[in-house]
Amino acid sequence: MTPEQNDLRNAVLPLLRRITKCRTRISKRKARASDKLKGQPVRLSFFIFGGICADRAPQGKTNFCFGCVYGKMAGDDLPTERNCIFMKLEKMDEFFAARIEGYDEHMKSNIEGASGFYAYTAELLPREAKSRILDLGCGTGLELEAYFAKNPSAEVTGIDLSEVMLNALKAKFPDNKLNLIQGSYFSVPFGEEQYDAAVSVESLHHFRADMKASLYRKLHAALKDGGVFVLTDYFAESEELEKEYFQNLAELKKEQGLSDDEFYHYDTPLLVEHEMDILRQAGFRDVRIMKQWGESTYTVLSAK
Ligand SMILES: C[S@@+](CC[C@H](N)C(=O)[O-])C[C@H]1O[C@@H](n2cnc3c(N)ncnc32)[C@H](O)[C@@H]1O
Secondary structure (H helix, E strand, C coil): CCHHHHHHHHHHHHHHHHHHHHHHHHHHHHHHHHHHCCCCCCCCCHHHCCHHHHHHCCCCCCCCCHHHHHHHHCCCCCCHHHHCCCCCCCEHHHHHHCCCCCHHHHHHHHCCCHHHHHHHHHHCCCCCCCCEEEEECCCCCHHHHHHHHHCCCCEEEEEECCHHHHHHHHHHCCCCEEEEEECCCCCCCCCCCCEEEEEEECCHHHCCHHHHHHHHHHHHHHEEEEEEEEEEEECCCCHHHHHHHHHHHHHHHHHCCCCCCCCECCCCCCCHHHHHHHHHHCCCEEEEEEEEECCCEEEEEEEC
């Protein structure tokens, strides 16, 4: 083989490998879709082409992506990047920084249950003046808007990877008591018996069960006796899908040569029952679903 032929081979082989993997994902989706549609023919929705990706594309850009088209062809109506078989993984903080403009509006109008769950989540947090609250993945503080309206003297510690999100939060609440920490909640120390309650909304569905096990132990220790943890998030629709999300992420990381040391934005929700087991094993009691929002979003309350 000449060096040119070798170069060509090296360029073409990974592409072929990728196409084969994509075909496997498409077949899996088709199987799931026809299961869901009970043998009805799978509809082709080409008009959706580009629209879904544009929803999550970095500001000012439109992703015309065949990944969405394939997702739709397979009858998979999961919106956004979970449909995309060609997606390029972005680092977690960069993903959110690139989408800060219009972020609040996007969350409120496109996320399942969001028109109700922010207010409901805030309702479950303590009303006593100067309550100390820990918010994991606080972002721009959508859950805090409703909470500060009810309890303006609350003292909130918010942890988030993204400086851009934290800056937006700070600008929203100039008069409230906020302690904002830029970092990962897996590595930032929480202290012992510091908080009356903790909250997390739409952030923890990116992580593995083993990571959550140690995080929840640390969180349990950080709550005062009788403190509560309010978790509102979206969860896997089935055990099969839970596995598939993690497999897809592992494949995408391998294909794109990415390490396990960084956080990349890719949804890997657990089954809500698995999440609740991890909370119980971490020491929480009375772990229960307070409300379900649409098909796969839940508010789970746990107590220390
Ligand atoms: C979808 S946003 C939700 C933000 C806010 N809670 C809300 O509902 O609007 C997810 C947030 O979690 C943050 N995040 C993800 N992984 C994190 C980690 N390991 N540590 C801290 N923040 C994290 C992201 O930076 C992002 O701001």
